[in-house]
Amino acid sequence: MSDEFGRREGEEAIVLPETFDAGLHFIGRIRTPWSRRSECPKNGTQTNAICTLEVDPLYVPALQNVDGASHLIVLYWMHRSVRDLVRQQPRHAEGSRGTFSLRSPARPNPIAVSVVERLGIDGAEVSVRGLDCLDGTPLLDIKPYYVSTDCRPGGWVDRAGTSVTSPR
Numbered sequence: 001m002s003d004e005f006g007r008r009e010g011e012e013a014i015v016l017p018e019t020f021d022a023g024l025h026f027i028g029r030i031r032t033p034w035s036r037r038s039e040c041p042k043n044g045t046q047t048n049a050i051c052t053l054e055v056d057p058l059y060v061p062a063l064q065n066v067d068g069a070s071h072l073i074v075l076y077w078m079h080r081s082v083r084d085l086v087r088q089q090p091r092h093a094e095g096s097r098g099t100f101s102l103r104s105p106a107r108p109n110p111i112a113v114s115v116v117e118r119l120g121i122d123g124a125e126v127s128v129r130g131l132d133c134l135d136g137t138p139l140l141d142i143k144p145y146y147v148s149t150d151c152r153p154g155g156w157v158d159r160a161g162t163s164v165t166s167p168r
């Protein structure tokens with residue numbers, strides 16, 4: 001566990017199951033300018049930094065036609081996260097919240113997602129804008145982003161039913 005994940009008042013941890021239900025292969029690593037969590041943007045809209053998806057040679061054929069997508073959905077593994085928190089106290093929120101209501105990297109399966117702008121592809125390297133992870137974060141998957149299926153109105157609503165950007 002990284003000591004960057006100190007426990008806060010109101011947080012709840014569980015004992016995780018001893019065995020896993022599935023396996024996965026990292027398909028590469030993500031290169032970013034950030035080596036500490038405190039330096040990372042909270043989400044990819046907060047930065048213009050150009051990052052690189054370094055795809056392992058085995059998977060390079062899978063990049064064929066990816067240049068047809070203006071934006072990509074990138075899934076990555078938050079390898080420096082704790083996994084046992086079911087309730088968390090976000091730094092700037094009142095009261096603790098359930099992990100599945102948060103975009104925190106601390107979760108039972110620390111899978112992160114970002115929609116990024118595809119800038120270029122050079123062999124095994126895909127340059128993108130819109131990531132928020134540490135340098136060296138393992139890459140899980142790359143998918144094309146489709147406005148027709150991935151863009152929905154809505155999100156968090158306040159008590160009056162008005163759409164708001166975050167639950168705060």
Ligand SMILES: C[S@@+](CC[C@H](N)C(=O)[O-])C[C@H]1O[C@@H](n2cnc3c(N)ncnc32)[C@H](O)[C@@H]1O
Pocket residue numbers: 037038040041042043044077078079080081103104105111112113114132133134137138
């Ligand atoms: C709030 S999460 C959002 C991740 C993703 N955009 C999502 O919504 O699933 C982004 C934060 O995770 C932390 N983080 C980044 N890379 C990490 C890693 N490899 N392991 C653990 N925490 C990481 C940083 O504090 C960063 O600001």
